Amino acid sequence: xxxxxxxxxxxxxxxxxxxxxxxxxxxxxxxxxxxxxxxxxxxxxxxxxxxxxxxxxxxxxxxxxxxxxxxxxxxxxxxxxxxxxxxxxxxxxxxxxxxxxxxxxxxxxxxxxxxxxxxxxxxxxxxxxxxxxxxxxxxxxxxxxxxxxxxxxxxxxxxxxxxxxxxxxxxxxxxxxxxxxxxxxxxxxxxxxxxxxxxxxxxxxxxxxxxxxxxxxxxxxxxxxxxxxxxxxxxxxxxxxxxxxxxxxxxxxxxxxxxxxxxxxxxxxxxxxxxxxxxxxxxxxxxxxxxxxxxxxxxxxxxxxxxxxxxxxxxxxxxxxxxxxxxxxxxxxxxxxxxxxxxxxxxx
Numbered sequence: 001x002x003x004x005x006x007x008x009x010x011x012x013x014x015x016x017x018x019x020x021x022x023x024x025x026x027x028x029x030x031x032x033x034x035x036x037x038x039x040x041x042x043x044x045x046x047x048x049x050x051x052x053x054x055x056x057x058x059x060x061x062x063x064x065x066x067x068x069x070x071x072x073x074x075x076x077x078x079x080x081x082x083x084x085x086x087x088x089x090x091x092x093x094x095x096x097x098x099x100x101x102x103x104x105x106x107x108x109x110x111x112x113x114x115x116x117x118x119x120x121x122x123x124x125x126x127x128x129x130x131x132x133x134x135x136x137x138x139x140x141x142x143x144x145x146x147x148x149x150x151x152x153x154x155x156x157x158x159x160x161x162x163x164x165x166x167x168x169x170x171x172x173x174x175x176x177x178x179x180x181x182x183x184x185x186x187x188x189x190x191x192x193x194x195x196x197x198x199x200x201x202x203x204x205x206x207x208x209x210x211x212x213x214x215x216x217x218x219x220x221x222x223x224x225x226x227x228x229x230x231x232x233x234x235x236x237x238x239x240x241x242x243x244x245x246x247x248x249x250x251x252x253x254x255x256x257x258x259x260x261x262x263x264x265x266x267x268x269x270x271x272x273x274x275x276x277x278x279x280x281x282x283x284x285x286x287x288x289x290x291x292x293x294x295x296x297x298x299x300x301x302x303x304x305x306x307x308x309x310x311x312x313x314x315x316x317x318x319x320x321x322x323x324x325x326x327x328x329x330x331x332x333x334x335x336x337x338x339x340x341x342x343x344x345x346x347x348x
Contacts (some may be wrong), residue, residue: 006063006126007325007344012051020063022122023130031082031133032074032091036347037149037319038125039067042179043095044117045056045332049271054179056119064329065125066092069139069148070347089148091135091155092116092124102332108159108295115293125325127346140306149343150312151301156180157187158301159294160267164240168192172256173229175218176245176268177205179340182315184242184267189214191309193240197232199225200245204337211314213239226256233259242267248274255280263287315338315340322346 001021008016011312020269026032034090043053043063072082081090090094095102096108102110118320139148157180164172172188174181177200185196185311189212198209208218218228242248247266255277258264264286281288304310317339320328328342 004126004128005124007065007322007329008061009047009058009064010061011058011172012050013050014119014325015064015329017323017325020061020122022063022126024075026074026130028077029079029133030076030130031088031136032128032130033068033070033077033088033136034073034128035068035070035124035126035181036345038344038346039068039149039153040065040332040342040344041067041153042332042344044123045329047117047119049333054102054117058119062117062119063122063124063126064117065123066118067126067149067152068092068129069114069145069151070129072136073128076133082133082136082138087139087145087148088130088189089139089151089298089302090124090129091137092152094132094135100257106295108293109227123203124183125128125322126345134198137302139302143306145300145345146343147305147312150315150341151298151342152306153307154183154301154312155180155188155294155297156267157183157185158297160184160265160291161187161191162290162297163289164188164191164242164254164263164265166191166240168195169194170239171233172196173199173225173241173255174202175241175243175250176247177202177209178244180267181242181244182209182340183312184244185209185215186212186310186312187348188240188242190304193230195232197229197238202337205340208314208338208340219220226253229257237262240264240265244268245283246270248272248321251276253285253304255286258286260284261287263289265291266318267291268347289317296307314341317342319345
């Protein structure tokens with residue numbers, strides 16, 4: 001352990017930039033990374049404001065941050081696919097490679113997974129981190145650190161699009177125009193959807209989503225979403241519906257949106273159990289899929305950004321220096337409707 005400077009969540013409602021003991025020794029198959037950019041995620045903010053997410057409770061000081069990109073500065077024994085100086089982004093969840101879930105390829109649902117900034121695991125809002133090389137991915141020259149730090153949330157969108165089993169030309173509906181909802185829409189379009197109807201209550205967020213070709217924004221304060229989808233699809237329904245809001249109310253009429261034989265992908269996580277219309281789901285034979293983080297999506301996400309087919313830069317609302325980290329989190333707590341992604345830069 002070494003004393004390093006970091007953004008520390010001391011307890012609910014209390015952040016500090018201070019020195020803390022973190023592991024800095026590089027072991028076999030690991031790399032040491034100089035952190036450049038870290039995104040502020042909704043889960044980080046939730047730990048700040050609530051002190052817990054479900055069973056994960058902040059019982060002792062914890063470093064925040066898990067959406068990150070940086071530069072490799074040291075290699076552990078046996079690392080051959082990376083070199084010192086490589087610009088990289090990092091997948092924050094590390095499973096047990098020998099678990100049954102991992103052997104099935106479902107490593108994201110391994111009960112033993114450790115995930116940055118999920119108690120009791122420290123995050124990466126600190127100058128240097130040590131990480132397994134196999135979960136560290138080289139960034140192409142035309143992908144910036146800022147974009148590299150966006151790979152983590154975009155991977156959630158990619159996981160959702162993969163679970164949807166999109167067919168080229170599909171119509172998608174995305175409920176919720178927050179960061180994940182917009183990235184799900186982008187991933188769905190990249191995956192072959194001809195259009196993605198994005199529904200939300202906040203017009204500024206819909207305006208941001210509407211920058212992307214193929215997105216059709218619907219303000220559900222002004223329009224009935226079921227009627228709008230019926231209008232757009234001649235009464236047939238959407239091929240796939242992504243629930244990204246986490247709102248229990250969204251499930252009340254959700255089964256009216258997909259076509260017969262369509263799919264619903266649950267991405268948002270309601271705080272409490274929700275009820276939904278099983279009868280309609282059954283009579284329409286709706287396929288229901290769920291998403292927990294992502295698996296095997298980083299390389300695909302990087303490839304799409306590098307190709308120019310996906311541009312996440314318009315989603316970066318503002319960038320803060322490391323010494324302004326508390327200010328960045330307080331800004332995130334405000335939940336301004338014009339904000340999508342706030343980032344913190346450590347290496348300037």
